[in-house]
Amino acid sequence: MELALSGLASGFDWKSVVDQLVDVERAPQRRARREQLEVSEKNRILGLLKDELNSLQTKSKTLKDSDLYQSRKSxxxxxxxxxxxxxxxxxxxxxxxxxxxxATTGVQKGGVDAGQSVDASAVVASNGFGVGISTGTFTINDEVITVETADTLTTIFTKVTTADPDLAISYNSSTDKITLTSSSGKTLLLGSSNDSSNFLVASRLNNNGTSSVTSSFKLGGISQSSNLSDANFNTTLVGSSGSFRVNGETVNWSSTDAVGAILAGITQSGGGVVAAYDGVNDRFLLTNNTTGDVGISLEDVQGNFLQATKLASEPITANGTQSxxxxxxxxxxxxxxxxxxxxxxx
Structure with a gap:
């Protein structure tokens, strides 16, 4: 550590003189900093003044607008x-x-029976049910029947009658319905909370408190999860790809596209309609997004998708709508x- 005492020998306090000279030397610097702060403050005030003037200008323009004096609220x-x-x-x-x-929305209803009847000899994955049959078990009168991937409608019927000889079950190809009967007149009890197959639902067999039940609707139909080539259309789909127009908007299709994907494509095409499939009546529907007596324009451009879905076979009118x-x-x-x-x- 260095220790120094200024003026100890000479009696002259040179350090204080140096400090004062340095302080005098820094005076311009301090003055410049004060001026800089003053300029910054002036700029801030001028900025605030500018904002206020802009606000005044905007409000003055509003006052000049003739609509201001005729404004209304409802x-x-x-x-x-x-x-x-x-x-x-x-x-x-x-x-x-x-x-x-x-006002109601217009609905273009396609022809009924767009899908073929059920093929009783085909395996469950491709037998043409409108609601696909899942594998698993279902219950009739406490008897458990198992549905396997290799089963056909015929083999399932055999399993039913084997499990309970009192039961008689058959498929009528002309009505496309299943009839289940108790030979002894016993009340049928269909289904169980433990069922893992939807066979009874797909077959449209419901409890009615009697000894005989028939499918409530036809069984054949269109599976929306199936590709167009495997969708069980009554009218054969021509070609492996094509296109059609809905209210002037083009929708493209491929035979490998799922039916549900095409319906979604129609809805999202900008044609102003919502496409859907009515499984009860086995037909396709197009519903206008807007209300009123407005028709729907349909045109097959390439292929016959609209013919296969029977949308083009019906009069193109806003069915039952009113303004x-x-x-x-x-x-x-x-x-x-x-x-x-x-x-x-x-």
């Missing part, structure tokens, strides 16, 4: 019925609406109401 007496909006300059008063008829019908009463003074809902403009 309210609906019953918001569960509808909502309202109003433009500047609208006439003041109450607008009362009476609704006589609600909305209303009565409007306007009163600017007395404020009487004649409708189910009213809109007030003020």
């Amino acid at each position: 309210s609906v007496s019953d918001s569960t019925i509808g909502s309202s909006s109003v433009s500047a300059g609208a006439a003041l008063g109450s607008y009362n609406f009476e609704f006589f008829q609600k 909305a019908s209303t009565s409007v009463s306007v009163n600017n003074s007395a404020g009487y109401a004649t409708g189910a809902s009213s809109i007030t403009v003020d």
